Amino acid sequence: MSALALLMILSAYLLGSVSSAVLICKLFKMDDPRLRGSGNPGATNVYRMAGAxxxxxxxxxxxxxxxxxxxxxxxxxxxxxxxxxxxxAACVGHIYPLYFDFKGGKAVATALGAMFPVAWEMALLLIATWILVFSISRVSSLAALITVSLAPFYAYLIKPQYSIPAIMLTALIIWRHRTNIIRLIQGNEVGFRKPKS
Incomplete structure (x- = not known):
């Protein structure tokens, strides 16, 4: 692996380690999202806490x-x-952020963003899939799991050379959702809730 490749991997981890949810909640004078709601510092939990x-x-x-x-x-x-x-590396930074005690989110949005530069068609398909599943189930984690599970299939259809990277990302995101999978099987996963008025 070249020095440039290692530099980009390290840079991706460091950028991924910037917890957007924690910083945005501080900006809006809200509680730390890791301590409220689902405890996940991501957009869904921020929505539950602070709104659109x-x-x-x-x-x-x-x-x-x-x-x-x-x-x-x-x-x-x-x-x-x-x-x-x-x-x-960017997703691992989001999941285990260096600057935030290694307590991060699920990295679904970060993984989606990583797909845009190489296959925007696939990214749009993934967004459409998430919206469709979420509109039916109203469960964010279920929508994320189904969406990322389809990513390698979409990659194979659109840009086969990126099938292996898509599989790598899918495996990471599914592993990160392992507790959500258990709750889904048990039937007690947290559904989507609008913020209190």
């Missing part, structure tokens, strides 16, 4: 954390496998 605007900003920055390092790596001509490791 803080959640939208959180989502945007979480997507950019995955998009920017992968886009730069793609621009620099790194191979699809290295792009996969860069994407995973």
């Amino acid at each position: 605007l803080p959640a939208a900003i959180t989502l945007l920055f979480d997507v950019l954390k995955g998009m920017l390092p992968v886009w730069l790596s793609y621009y620099l001509g790194l191979s699809p496998i290295i792009l996969g490791w860069v994407a995973i």
Whole structure:
């Protein structure tokens, strides 16, 4: 692995370690999202706590954390496998953020952002899948799990060379949702709730 590849992987982890949810909640003078609601510092929990605007900003920055390092790596001509490791590094940073006691989120938005630079068609399909499943189930984790499970299939259809990176990201996101999977099986997963007025 080249020095440039290692640099991009490290940079992706450091960028991913910036917890958008925690910073946005501080900006809006809200509680730490790791201590409220589901305890997950992501856009869904921020929505439950603070409403649409803080959640939208959180989502945007979480997507950019995955998009920017992968886009730069793609621009620099790194191979699809290295792009996969860069994407995973950004997601690992989100899950285990260096600057926030290694207590992070599920990395779904960051993984989605990582896919945009190399296969925007696939990213749009994934967004459509999440919206469809969520509109039916109203359970964010279920929508995320079904969506990421379809990512390798979408990649194979659209850009086969990115199938392995898609599988790598899918495995990471499913592993991160292991407690959600248990709750889904038991029938007691937290559903979507609008913020209190």
